[in-house]
Amino acid sequence: xxxxxxxxxxxxxxxxxxxxxxxxxxxxxxxxxxxxxxxxxxxxxxxxxxxxxxxxxxxxxxxxxxxxxxxxxxxxxxxxxxxxxxxxxxxxxxxxxxxxxxxxxxxxxxxxxxxxxxxxxxxxxxxxxxxxxxxxxxxxxxxxxxxxxxxxxxxxxxxxxxxxxxxxxxxxxxxxxxxxxxxxxxxxxxxxxxxxxxxxxxxxxxxxxxxxxxxxxxxxxxxxxxxxxxxxxxxxxxxxxxxxxxxxxxxxxxxxxxxxxxxxxxxxxxxxxxxxxxxxxxxxxxxxxxxxxxxxxxxxxxxxxxxxxxxxxxxxxxxxxxxxxxxxxxxxxxxxxxxxxxxxxxxxxxxxxxxxxxxxxxxxxxxxxxxxxxxxxxxxxxxxxxxxxxxxxxxxxxxxxxxxxxxxxxxxxxxxxxxxxxxxxxxxxxxxxxxxxxxxxxxxxxxxxxxxxxxxxxxxxxxxxxxxxxxxxxxxxxxxxxxxxxxxxxxxxxxxxxxxxxxxxxxxxxxxxxxxxxxxxxxxxxxxxxxxxxxxxxxxxxxxxxxxxxxxxxxxxxxxxxxxxxxxxxxxxxxxxxxxxxxxxxxxxxxxxxxxxxxxxxxxxxxxxxxxxxxxxxxxxxxxxxxxxxxxxxxxxxxxxxxxxxxxxxxxxxxxxxxxxxxxxxxxxxxxxxxxxxxxxxxxxxxxxxxxxxxxxxxxxxxxxxxxxxxxxxxxxxxxxxxxxxxxxxxxxxxxxxxxxxxxxxxxxxxxxxxxxxxxxxxxxxxxxxxxxxxxxxxxxxxxxxxxxxxxxxxxxxxxxxxxxxxxxxxxxxxxxxxxxxxxxxxxxxxxxxxxxxxxxxxxxxxxxxxxxxxxxxxxxxxxxxxxxxxxxxxxxxxxxxxxx
Amino acid sequence: xxxxxxxxxxxxxxxxxxxxxxxxxxxxxxxxxxxxxxxxxxxxxxxxxxxxxxxxxxxxxxxxxxxxxxxxxxxxxxxxxxxxxxxxxxxxxxxxxxxxxxxxxxxxxxxxx
Numbered sequence: 001x002x003x004x005x006x007x008x009x010x011x012x013x014x015x016x017x018x019x020x021x022x023x024x025x026x027x028x029x030x031x032x033x034x035x036x037x038x039x040x041x042x043x044x045x046x047x048x049x050x051x052x053x054x055x056x057x058x059x060x061x062x063x064x065x066x067x068x069x070x071x072x073x074x075x076x077x078x079x080x081x082x083x084x085x086x087x088x089x090x091x092x093x094x095x096x097x098x099x100x101x102x103x104x105x106x107x108x109x110x111x112x113x114x115x116x117x118x119x120x121x122x123x124x125x126x127x128x129x130x131x132x133x134x135x136x137x138x139x140x141x142x143x144x145x146x147x148x149x150x151x152x153x154x155x156x157x158x159x160x161x162x163x164x165x166x167x168x169x170x171x172x173x174x175x176x177x178x179x180x181x182x183x184x185x186x187x188x189x190x191x192x193x194x195x196x197x198x199x200x201x202x203x204x205x206x207x208x209x210x211x212x213x214x215x216x217x218x219x220x221x222x223x224x225x226x227x228x229x230x231x232x233x234x235x236x237x238x239x240x241x242x243x244x245x246x247x248x249x250x251x252x253x254x255x256x257x258x259x260x261x262x263x264x265x266x267x268x269x270x271x272x273x274x275x276x277x278x279x280x281x282x283x284x285x286x287x288x289x290x291x292x293x294x295x296x297x298x299x300x301x302x303x304x305x306x307x308x309x310x311x312x313x314x315x316x317x318x319x320x321x322x323x324x325x326x327x328x329x330x331x332x333x334x335x336x337x338x339x340x341x342x343x344x345x346x347x348x349x350x351x352x353x354x355x356x357x358x359x360x361x362x363x364x365x366x367x368x369x370x371x372x373x374x375x376x377x378x379x380x381x382x383x384x385x386x387x388x389x390x391x392x393x394x395x396x397x398x399x400x401x402x403x404x405x406x407x408x409x410x411x412x413x414x415x416x417x418x419x420x421x422x423x424x425x426x427x428x429x430x431x432x433x434x435x436x437x438x439x440x441x442x443x444x445x446x447x448x449x450x451x452x453x454x455x456x457x458x459x460x461x462x463x464x465x466x467x468x469x470x471x472x473x474x475x476x477x478x479x480x481x482x483x484x485x486x487x488x489x490x491x492x493x494x495x496x497x498x499x500x501x502x503x504x505x506x507x508x509x510x511x512x513x514x515x516x517x518x519x520x521x522x523x524x525x526x527x528x529x530x531x532x533x534x535x536x537x538x539x540x541x542x543x544x545x546x547x548x549x550x551x552x553x554x555x556x557x558x559x560x561x562x563x564x565x566x567x568x569x570x571x572x573x574x575x576x577x578x579x580x581x582x583x584x585x586x587x588x589x590x591x592x593x594x595x596x597x598x599x600x601x602x603x604x605x606x607x608x609x610x611x612x613x614x615x616x617x618x619x620x621x622x623x624x625x626x627x628x629x630x631x632x633x634x635x636x637x638x639x640x641x642x643x644x645x646x647x648x649x650x651x652x653x654x655x656x657x658x659x660x661x662x663x664x665x666x667x668x669x670x671x672x673x674x675x676x677x678x679x680x681x682x683x684x685x686x687x688x689x690x691x692x693x694x695x696x697x698x699x700x701x702x703x704x705x706x707x708x709x710x711x712x713x714x715x716x717x718x719x720x721x722x723x724x725x726x727x728x729x730x731x732x733x734x735x736x737x738x739x740x741x742x743x744x745x746x747x748x749x750x751x752x753x754x755x756x757x758x759x760x761x762x763x764x765x766x767x768x769x770x771x772x773x774x775x776x777x778x779x780x781x782x783x784x785x786x787x788x789x790x791x792x793x794x795x796x797x798x799x800x801x802x803x804x805x806x807x808x809x810x811x812x813x814x815x816x817x818x819x820x821x822x823x824x825x826x827x828x829x830x831x832x833x834x835x836x837x838x839x840x841x842x843x844x845x846x847x848x849x850x851x852x853x854x855x856x857x858x859x860x861x862x863x864x865x866x867x868x869x870x871x872x873x874x875x876x877x878x879x880x881x882x883x884x885x
Numbered sequence: 886x887x888x889x890x891x892x893x894x895x896x897x898x899x900x901x902x903x904x905x906x907x908x909x910x911x912x913x914x915x916x917x918x919x920x921x922x923x924x925x926x927x928x929x930x931x932x933x934x935x936x937x938x939x940x941x942x943x944x945x946x947x948x949x950x951x952x953x954x955x956x957x958x959x960x961x962x963x964x965x966x967x968x969x970x971x972x973x974x975x976x977x978x979x980x981x982x983x984x985x986x987x988x989x990x991x992x993x994x995x996x997x998x
Contacts, residue, residue: 009943027912027961028935030954034913035931037956058932066936071943 009071024067032057079414086415096387097419099776100380104423106769107376108465109430114369114762116435116458118362127265129205130311134350135318137162137172137308137325142342145610147597149346150353153307156293156300158332158343162308165328168321170313173200174291174306177269179552179708181738182287183250184237188731190552190740191233191286192270193251195306198290201228203311204268210234211245211260214290218259224292225256231264233286251287252554253736262288269307302337309350322347339609361759364836368523368766371516375770377469378513379777384416385506386784416470424466428459438762507817510774510781514821515828517770518858522829523836524767525850527760530841534753537842540684540693541590542627543745547719548589549726550741552708560642560705566733567709568638568702571619573729579717584622585701585709587615590686591748592710592741600697601670602658613654614686614694615671617701617709623681625712626745633665633679640700647703648675651696655680669697672704689752690841710741719744759839771858774821775865782814782869793873794881803874810873814866815859822858826851897929897937899980902965902973905947909964911954912938938963946972 032053039049054060090097128134139154140147153174154162163172173196180193198216207213208228218226227249229238238244238258247258267284291306312321322345329345336343388395395408551570557563567585574583588594597612620636623629631652640647648669655664664677683693701709715722723742730739786793793806833845843850904910904918916934919927941947946969954960965973 004945009945023961024935026959030911030958030960031913031916031931031935033958034954034956056931058930060932063932063935067939070936070939 020071024064028057028060028064082411082414083418085411086418089415090418093387096383097422099780100383100419101422101426103376103379103383103773103776104420104466104469105426105430106773107373108424108427108462108469109434110766110769111369111373111465112427112431112458112462113434113438114362114365115461116431116455117438118366119455119457119461121362127206131351132349133170133312133314134204135310135312135321136348136350136353137310138346138348139304139308139329139343140346141340142344143609147612149348150307153304154345155302155304155336155340155343156298157335158301158329159304159308160298161328161332162325162345166321166324168312168316168324169310171199171203172308172310173197173203174304174308175200175269176291176306177285179550179740180252180287181250181552181554181736182233182237183253183736183738186735188736188738189237190550190738192267192284193287193289194269194285195289195291197293197306200288200309203309205311206262206266208260209263210242211258213260213262214288218290219292220290221292221294224290225254226259226290227251227256228260228262228288229258230262230267230284230286232267232284234261250736251289252552253556254554256289301332301335302340310347318347318349361755361839364839365759365762365766368520368763371520372766372770372773373465373469375513375516375773375777378509378516379773379780380416380419380469382506382509382513382777383780384412385509386780388412413470420466420470423469424462427465428462431458431462506781510777510817511821511824513774513777514818514858514862515825517767517774518822518825518854519829519832520763520767520770521854521858522825522833522851524760524764525854526833526836526840526843526845526847527756527763529843529847529850530839531753531756531760533842534689534756537685537689539590539689539749540628540682541745543591543749545716546625546712546714546745547717547722548592548710548712548741548743548745548748549723549739550589550708550710551730551737551739553737557707560703563705563707564642564702566737567619567706567711569733570711570730571621573733574711574713574726575621577717577722577725577729579715580722581714582621582625583711583713584625585619585706585711586622586626587617587701587706587709588686589710589712589748590626590684591689591752592743595687597694598671603668603670605658612694614696615699616686616696617699617704617706619701619709622698622712625714626684627714628684629682631680631682632663633677635679635681636698636700636702638702641702642705644703646673646675647678647700649679649681649698650677651683651693652680653683653693654695654697657695671697672699675699689749690756712745756841771861775861778814778818778862778865779869781817782810782866783872785813786810786869786873789873790876790881793876794878797876798878806874806876807870810870811863811866814870815863818859818862818866822855822862825858826855829854896980897933898941899973899976900927901934901937901941902946902969902976905963905965906970906973909962911952911960911962913960915963941969944968 032050035056036046036049036053039052040046044052057063136150137154138149138152139158140149140152153159159172159174162169166172175194175196177192177194179190181188182191196214196219198214198219201207201213201215209231211228213228214226218224229244234240234244238247241247244258244261248255249258250256267286270285297303312318325345325347329343333341333343398408399405551567553563553566557566571583571585574580588596596615598615599607599609599611600613601607618636620638620640623635632655633649636647636649648671650664650669658664659667664680667677669675669677681698684696685691685693686696687693711726713722719742723739727739730737793801793809796806796809797803829851830846837845900919900923901915904915904922907918910918912934915938916929916931919929938947942949942963946966947963948966949961949963952960952962
């Protein structure tokens with residue numbers, strides 16, 4: 001109907017209540033007077049006429065009240081009245097109010113905190129222009145398995161084919177993620193570097209805050225000696241000098257000129273999950289340089305140094321781009337060398353790829369925290385229900401005095417709203433503190449976590465959670481309470497009139513809460529067991545008392561002898577430092593990030609291109625330094641050089657698989673030369689603690705050479721002290737080479753377990769909150785039930801019941817509830833556990849000891865929650881309780 | 886009184902709209918007009934008239950202004966708005982359909998089945 005008319009009439013009535021009132025009065029009085037006059041005209045006496053006119057009009061006040069309601073004039077005043085009354089009622093029962101508000105604050109706080117995580121990581125837009133149109137383009141070769149999709153950048157010539165032939169992309173670029181030594185005025189630091197093609201910055205849609213970005217003109221051999229630097233590097237190494245543009249620096253000992261500074265926060269591609277290259281530059285990109293491929297390189301179909309990122313044209317959907325690109329791939333696939341034939345192209349949305357792995361964990365948190373909120377709602381609902389029963393008499397009186405059901409529900413909802421408001425405010429405060437704690441924990445592998453904060457979306461969510469809570473836990477009990485049968489209640493003059501249905505509802509709520517809590521507890525129990533298992537797993541190396549740092553060489557060290565010579569000198573001097581037991585170098589540290597996989601040909605076996613081995617280059621002393629046991633034969637020695645016969649050391653599982661029941665020593669393995677096995681060492685969890693390592697082999701670094709290596713020292717020196725000595729030592733050897741990534745072995749292990757620790761702590765915290773909430777709920781329910789049964793207990797005791805039997809009576813009632821909840825929860829958890837199977841480590845989702853332990857814990861704590869109400873029941877004085885009836 | 890009918894639920898609004906469609910009236914006038922056109926056969930509780938008037942005004946189907954009654958008294962006159970005229974038309978149509986339907990149902994004889 002006419003909304004405007006309604007609003008304006010409501011506005012008038014609300015704005016000028018006095019005028020409206022007097023109008024109404026005048027109008028009705030005029031009516032009665034007119035009727036009286038017409039009665040007089042028909043011959044009735046004046047006094048009698050007025051009496052009859054008023055009588056025939058009907059009850060005056062009720063009519064006027066109905067008129068006020070008709071134009072909604074009462075809405076605001078009565079809402080205010082409800083609010084004041086609600087607050088007064090809450091003040092009268094501060095225990096109830098405090099308990100409800102704390103419960104709500106916990107529920108809403110936990111939900112809001114986790115939502116802000118999800119918001120910060122998954123929902124908030126990436127800081128690039130129109131990030132929804134950004135995609136990665138991978139080009140895996142189908143028959144080569146065991147290599148993750150993200151490792152497959154396109155081959156050079158393929159990329160240029162895509163760039164020229166595709167119509168789906170506004171632009172397409174290649175980038176690399178590596179590291180380098182940046183030397184500024186004779187002082188070297190290690191930086192994360194990305195080499196990019198000319199369209200890179202345009203594709204991402206990010207402009208520099210100073211100077212210019214790399215453009216296509218820079219991306220040619222001969223013009224590539226320019227560098228764009230990050231805001232952080234500009235501040236730390238250039239003192240935020242506004243005249244930095246044009247400054248000459250050395251990158252890997254080659255001169256280049258600073259042409260631009262990127263805005264703060266832009267550090268792509270380092271630190272994004274897919275291209276984590278910890279040993280090559282850490283978590284952020286600090287220097288961008290042109291890739292500048294030569295025409296010969298551009299024609300290669302068997303090499304590709306980088307990854308491809310593209311921006312779709314407006315209106316082009318992923319599937320269309322994918323089918324177009326696939327057609328292009330099929331056309332040139334036969335040009336690949338045979339080993340790389342069978343390539344296909346895969347387009348992935350940028351945002352999904354960036355947050356990929358953490359998505360599942362975050363969604364599981366969201367589900368868990370939603371359960372917590374449900375439990376909190378259940379708690380409030382049962383608290384409200386319990387209170388409703390106590391107020392039956394009040395509601396009956398109000399109904400008898402003419403309050404409508406809608407009016408009662410509105411009154412009760414206002415009270416719930418007061419509670420939810422208080423709980424919501426506290427909850428948001430709690431959430432913002434929690435977020436700071438979460439960011440402090442900062443597991444390395446949840447990207448963008450540090451960007452998490454409370455923003456409008458989070459506040460909106462909290463508001464929604466509050467309103468949802470009110471609807472769920474306020475309205476429902478109010479509705480059932482407003483169905484009070486007045487006559488029943490007033491007749492019995494008691495508070496026990498409404499037992500049956502509402503009490504059943506109350507018990508059902510409690511059982512549901514216990515079941516949900518059980519599910520959460522079981523989930524966190526499984527995670528805790530996984531975490532303990534992980535802590536106890538045999539890593540294959542000793543992480544304590546080691547310090548490591550990475551050193552990368554540049555183009556001046558362009559053959560294995562020079563590289564080996566440099567590292568040999570560094571290690572010689574490091575070993576000589578007081579406090580260092582042994583020092584060695586390795587191409588990729590255990591748990592240090594980075595991976596090197598290769599195929600080999602083993603003597604006596606046909607070549608198999610499907611089996612990948614972890615390959616590491618190490619110096620003599622490495623196995624001692626990392627505490628890896630040499631099981632057979634020998635470690636490498638200083639005699640394993642470029643000029644000596646090629647040697648190799650293999651892992652135990654390698655030896656067992658290929659040389660079962662015999663010695664592997666002296667056998668041959670073909671990889672970069674035909675090598676003789678000189679030793680067998682233990683298996684090491686190098687890449688991840690959570691997966692059984694593949695077969696591994698080691699090559700002598702002094703024989704193969706290596707551009708970059710990690711120095712590991714077994715020492716009890718503080719890492720900072722060793723690092724500063726090492727910096728001096730390396731600077732004395734070559735001032736353009738930097739020392740980076742100083743970490744202890746325990747740091748690496750902690751980082752490798754950080755995500756699991758985070759998940760475990762978080763879920764355990766949720767389960768703890770849930771346990772607390774449902775125990776409070778159980779306690780409140782039992783206390784209330786004892787109050788309800790005071791008279792009954794009084795009668796029993798008057799008839800000679802012992803306190804012990806009363807205690808048992810109440811405990812039996814409580815434990816029946818608890819057991820029903822535990823049984824239901826057990827069944828639910830048993831079914832739901834499968835969904836977190838992928839988060840578990842060496843624990844079955846239906847691990848019997850965990851379930852049993854959780855059930856036992858719950859029984860004990862539930863009995864404790866029932867004990868106090870039961871105990872107070874034994875102190876009921878029969879005289880008092882009987883008299884009060 | 887035996888020949889007087891109680892109002893059916895929901896018909897008062899329609900009666901008021903019909904009464905006002907003939908000419909603007911004050912509250913008491915509406916009562917008299919309904920009694921007049923129903924030949925005094927409808928029983929209306931006088932007080933129930935006003936909440937209905939206020940509700941209709943709140944809905945915007947009638948509007949009011951203060952004027953003077955025939956016997957020089959200050960009176961609030963109600964008139965139909967455009968929306969009111971539309972509503973009267975649709976409601977009246979619905980009502981006569983319903984009445985026709987009810988009449989034909991109630992007059993059904995066993996032979997017709």
